[in-house]
Amino acid sequence: MKTNRKRVVITGMGILSSLADSLGGFKQALLNKTCGVADSERFSKWFDNARAAEVLHDIDYSDIPADIVEALDNAALWAYKVSKDALQQAGLEKNTACLDETGMIVGVSSAGTEAFLPLFEQRIQDFSLKKAMYSGGFASCCSSVSTLLGLKGGVELVATACTASPNAVGMAYDYIQNGKSKTMLAVGTEPIYLPTFAGFYALNVMHEDSCTPFSGHSGMSIGEGAGAVVLEEYEHAVARGATIYGEILAYATSCDAYHETGPDPRAGGAVQVMLKAMQNAGVTPEQIDYVNVHGTGTEANDRIETLAMKKVFPDAEKMPVSSTKSFFGHNIGAAGIVELIACLVTLPEKKLLPTLKFGVPRPNCDLDYVPNAFREKDVGIFMKNNYAFGGNNCCMIVSMRPGATPQTTYDAKRVAISGFGAVSAIGHTFNEILEYIWARDKQPVALSEVKFYDDTLEEAHELLATLTETRQFEALLGGEFTINDSALPENDVNFKTFQVTNLEPRKHLRRFDPRKATRGGTFALIALAEALGSAKRKIKKDGDELGMVMGMSRGPQETTYKYLQSLKPDPRKVRTSEFPGSLMNSIATFCGISEGIKGYTTTLATGENAALGALTYGYEIVRQQLQPQVLVGGADEYFPSMSLYMDAVTQKIHRTAEACDYQIYGQNPKGFVPGEGACMLLLEDPDAAKARGVDVLAEIAGYGKSNSNSYFDATQLSEKAEAMALAIARAFADAGITAKEIDLVCGTSNGADASTQVELEAIWQTFGQANPRVPVVNYNAYFGFVESSAGLMNLAVLVDCIKKQAVPAIPYTEAFCDERINFVSAPLQTTLRNVLLTGATEGGNYYAFIIRG
Structure with missing residues (x-):
C-alpha cells in the first residue's frame, strides 16, 4: 500500500x-x-x-x-x-x-x-x-x-x-x-x-x-x-x-x-x-x-x-x-x-x-x-x-x-534482519560467539593486559598530579572521593580488558590491505563480510543499492592518538597520514572502499550504544524504500589512551577484574570491563530476502527513542529511568503491542551501578504491573563492554534465542541486585514471539526495540 x-x-x-x-x-x-x-x-x-x-x-x-x-x-x-x-x-x-x-x-x-x-x-x-x-x-x-x-x-x-x-x-x-x-x-x-x-x-x-x-x-x-x-x-x-x-x-x-x-x-x-x-x-x-x-x-x-x-x-x-x-x-x-x-x-x-x-x-x-x-x-x-x-x-x-510540489509516495516495507556478522574476544565470527555462549562448560576467556605507551603514562601521571594539586577531584566529585594513583601504574598486570586476539583477517576477507586498516576498521570489515555472506548478498556492480550506517563511540583511537601526539612540539609538522584516519567516519570509509558500498552511507557517533541509533536510521531507510538493503553496525578498538586513564581514575572501570568478576546486575557493582570488536547486520524487506533464498533471522517490529533532561545531575536516576521507560512505551506504540505480549527483555547495562539502576527501574516501571515475571537477560559480561555495539552484540544472541526458543543464563553473576526482577539465572526453554531490547548512551539517550521471530 x-x-x-x-x-x-x-x-x-x-x-x-x-x-x-x-x-x-x-x-x-x-x-x-x-x-x-x-x-x-x-x-x-x-x-x-x-x-x-x-x-x-x-x-x-x-x-x-x-x-x-x-x-x-x-x-x-x-x-x-x-x-x-x-x-x-x-x-x-x-x-x-x-x-x-x-x-x-x-x-x-x-x-x-x-x-x-x-x-x-x-x-x-x-x-x-x-x-x-x-x-x-x-x-x-x-x-x-x-x-x-x-x-x-x-x-x-x-x-x-x-x-x-x-x-x-x-x-x-x-x-x-x-x-x-x-x-x-x-x-x-x-x-x-x-x-x-x-x-x-x-x-x-x-x-x-x-x-x-x-x-x-x-x-x-x-x-x-x-x-x-x-x-x-x-x-x-x-x-x-x-x-x-x-x-x-x-x-x-x-x-x-x-x-x-x-x-x-x-x-x-x-x-x-x-x-x-x-x-x-x-x-x-x-x-x-x-x-x-x-x-x-x-x-x-x-x-x-x-x-x-x-x-x-x-x-x-x-x-x-x-x-x-x-x-x-x-x-x-x-x-x-x-x-x-x-x-x-x-x-x-x-x-x-x-x-x-x-x-x-x-x-x-x-x-x-x-x-x-x-x-x-x-x-x-x-x-x-x-x-x-x-x-x-x-x-x-x-x-x-x-505545498506547491506534489507529495511523493512510498511503499512502506517491513524490516527484517537477514545477515549477521560479529568479532569479539570470545569468537571471530557470529557462529563462534554463539557456540561459546551455549557451551555451558566453557571456561571464561582470559582477559588481556593493558599496555600503555610511555608518553601516555607520563602525560597521564602529570595530569593526575595537576588535578590533585588543584583539588579538582574534590570540587567536582565531592570530598569523599578517593584518588587512587595506582589506577594505572606502569606494569600493572591487574588492569585487564576483553581484547580480540589471534585474529587472521585474510582467513575472513577476500581483499585486505593492512597498510590502510586500523584495528577497529579490521573488526568492522570482517563482521561486515560475514553479514553479507550469511545473507547471500554479493556486491557486483550494484553497490549503490546497498547502504551502510555505522555507530561509533570512541572511534579510531590509535590513529587519533598518533595524530594528536604528532602535534607536539611543533603543530606545523603534524603527520598528515593520520589526519583523515582520525575522523569518526574513517571506519565506514574503509569498509565502503574495501567492499564497494556506494548507497546511503553515514556515521553516527552518539557514544555507548551508538549502533542502536544506527539501527533506527537503517530501519527507516529500508522502511521508506530509500534503499533496498542497509548494513548497520558498530566497531570498537580498545586502546590504552588518556580516556582510559581518566575512566580508571574516576572509577568507571572495574580495574582488577577477571572475566568471571564482571557481574552484570550483581549486588556489588564495580564498574565495567572494557571490550573490543564489531557487530554488523543486514536489514532488508523480508520478502526480498526470501526471494533470494535467504532465511529471515528476525524482524524489527518497531522502536522508540527518548532522552532525559538530567545531564548535569548524576543523582537524578529516577528521571533517567522515566526517560528509558518512555522509550519503551514509544516502541510498544510503534509495534502495536503491550507489555503483556513481551516474552523476554534484554538490557545492555554496562554493569556500573547507575547504569544498572536506571535500566532495572525502567523495566520495573514498564512490567511491574502488567508482566512482572517477564525474564530479563544481559550478555555484556561475555564480550566485555563493547561500547558502540553492546546493543547489537546482545541482539545477535537474541536472534539465536528466538531461533532456538531457548535463553542462555546471564553469565557469572552469582547474587542479583533487585529481587523484583526475574533474572535468567539458569538456561531457560520458553516460547519467544516478541522480545524487547533496551539500550542507553552515557549521556542519557535511550533506545527500545521490539524484535519478532
Whole structure:
C-alpha cells in the first residue's frame, strides 16, 4: 500500500558565523557581500599567514547557570545558542508538550576536543576536569543542549565530516516522516581547533588570502560557526499558525567508495546523490532553479563538482550555481546547514548568492558561478550539495513555495534482519560467539593486559598530579572521593580488558590491505563480510543499492592518538597520514572502499550504544524504500589512551577484574570491563530476502527513542529511568503491542551501578504491573563492554534465542541486585514471539526495540 510522504517544512532558524550572531545581522552581511575571512590571531602563534573565518562575537549566555557555562565547550554553547534562537523563531521555546516529543540531530566533525586542548597544546596546567567530564565526549553537546532546552524526543550525533549537518537535517526529516515526532531540531556546530587547522594546513590546501571557488588560485578558507533549523510537519505548522520559510522536499546520501580524502575523478558519488535526491523529491533536473554547491575552492573539489553538474543537468552551463564559502569560509561539520540558512534568508528577496572574488575561471570550471554580484531570480526549488572526506556525499532538495510540489509516495516495507556478522574476544565470527555462549562448560576467556605507551603514562601521571594539586577531584566529585594513583601504574598486570586476539583477517576477507586498516576498521570489515555472506548478498556492480550506517563511540583511537601526539612540539609538522584516519567516519570509509558500498552511507557517533541509533536510521531507510538493503553496525578498538586513564581514575572501570568478576546486575557493582570488536547486520524487506533464498533471522517490529533532561545531575536516576521507560512505551506504540505480549527483555547495562539502576527501574516501571515475571537477560559480561555495539552484540544472541526458543543464563553473576526482577539465572526453554531490547548512551539517550521471530 502506498504511503504519502509527509510535507516537512522549516519554521525556525538560528545562526552563528564569522559574519554575525543573529539571523538579521547574517542576512545583512550577506547582502553587503561581506567576507568573514581574516588574519587569525589564535593560529598565527603556530602558522605563518594563518587565515580563517572565526567567530569572535561576544555571545550572551546569561540564561545558563555560570557553573554550567564553565563546563561546556564552544561546540555545545554554540549549538545551544542557535537552537534556542531557532526554537524562539518557531514559537516553540516554551511549548513543553511539543518539546517533549521533539528530537535533536547534531552534525559535527571535531567534537569533544576543546576539553583536551591543554594536553596537546602543552599547557596541562589549564586542564579542567569539569569540562572534560561534561564536554569531553564526542556526543556530549547533544546531551547538554537537549537538557538545557528540555527536548525529550531522543538525540543523535552525525559525524561525517563536511556533510555532517546536512546529513543531520536529512535524518531529522526522516524522523518526521516515520511519525515519531511532529517537530525536530537539526543542528550543525563546528569550532575550529588546532588539530583541524593543523591538518588542513599541513595538507597544503589553505588559500593564502580568501578562497575564490572555481577561479584564480586554488585553496580553501577554513571557517567556524553553527546553525539550527526547526523542521515541522506541514499540517502541524499550519494548524498552529507558524511562519514557514521553506519545505524540504527530499535528501539523499551516497559514498564514492573511492579514496580516504580525494573525490572520485568520475564524480560517480556526486552524480548519484543528486539523482537520488531528485528521485526522492519527485522532481526533474529541469525543475531545479539554482544549486548552492559545496565549492571549497580546492582544485579537486571544484573540478569534480563541475563535472558532476554537467552529468546531472542537461543544460548545465545555464544553471546558476554558487559557493557561499567565499563569504564565511568552510565551516566543516556546520557548513551545509549554515549555507542552507544563507539561501533561506536571501532567496525570498529574489536574490541569488554570488561567488565572491571570482576571477579567471580555472581549467574545466566553465559553469555559471554567479560571479561577484547578486543576481535577480525568483527561485521555486533549489538544490544544496555538500561533500566530505571519505567520499560522503549529501544532497537536499528545498522548495521556497511550500505545498506547491506534489507529495511523493512510498511503499512502506517491513524490516527484517537477514545477515549477521560479529568479532569479539570470545569468537571471530557470529557462529563462534554463539557456540561459546551455549557451551555451558566453557571456561571464561582470559582477559588481556593493558599496555600503555610511555608518553601516555607520563602525560597521564602529570595530569593526575595537576588535578590533585588543584583539588579538582574534590570540587567536582565531592570530598569523599578517593584518588587512587595506582589506577594505572606502569606494569600493572591487574588492569585487564576483553581484547580480540589471534585474529587472521585474510582467513575472513577476500581483499585486505593492512597498510590502510586500523584495528577497529579490521573488526568492522570482517563482521561486515560475514553479514553479507550469511545473507547471500554479493556486491557486483550494484553497490549503490546497498547502504551502510555505522555507530561509533570512541572511534579510531590509535590513529587519533598518533595524530594528536604528532602535534607536539611543533603543530606545523603534524603527520598528515593520520589526519583523515582520525575522523569518526574513517571506519565506514574503509569498509565502503574495501567492499564497494556506494548507497546511503553515514556515521553516527552518539557514544555507548551508538549502533542502536544506527539501527533506527537503517530501519527507516529500508522502511521508506530509500534503499533496498542497509548494513548497520558498530566497531570498537580498545586502546590504552588518556580516556582510559581518566575512566580508571574516576572509577568507571572495574580495574582488577577477571572475566568471571564482571557481574552484570550483581549486588556489588564495580564498574565495567572494557571490550573490543564489531557487530554488523543486514536489514532488508523480508520478502526480498526470501526471494533470494535467504532465511529471515528476525524482524524489527518497531522502536522508540527518548532522552532525559538530567545531564548535569548524576543523582537524578529516577528521571533517567522515566526517560528509558518512555522509550519503551514509544516502541510498544510503534509495534502495536503491550507489555503483556513481551516474552523476554534484554538490557545492555554496562554493569556500573547507575547504569544498572536506571535500566532495572525502567523495566520495573514498564512490567511491574502488567508482566512482572517477564525474564530479563544481559550478555555484556561475555564480550566485555563493547561500547558502540553492546546493543547489537546482545541482539545477535537474541536472534539465536528466538531461533532456538531457548535463553542462555546471564553469565557469572552469582547474587542479583533487585529481587523484583526475574533474572535468567539458569538456561531457560520458553516460547519467544516478541522480545524487547533496551539500550542507553552515557549521556542519557535511550533506545527500545521490539524484535519478532
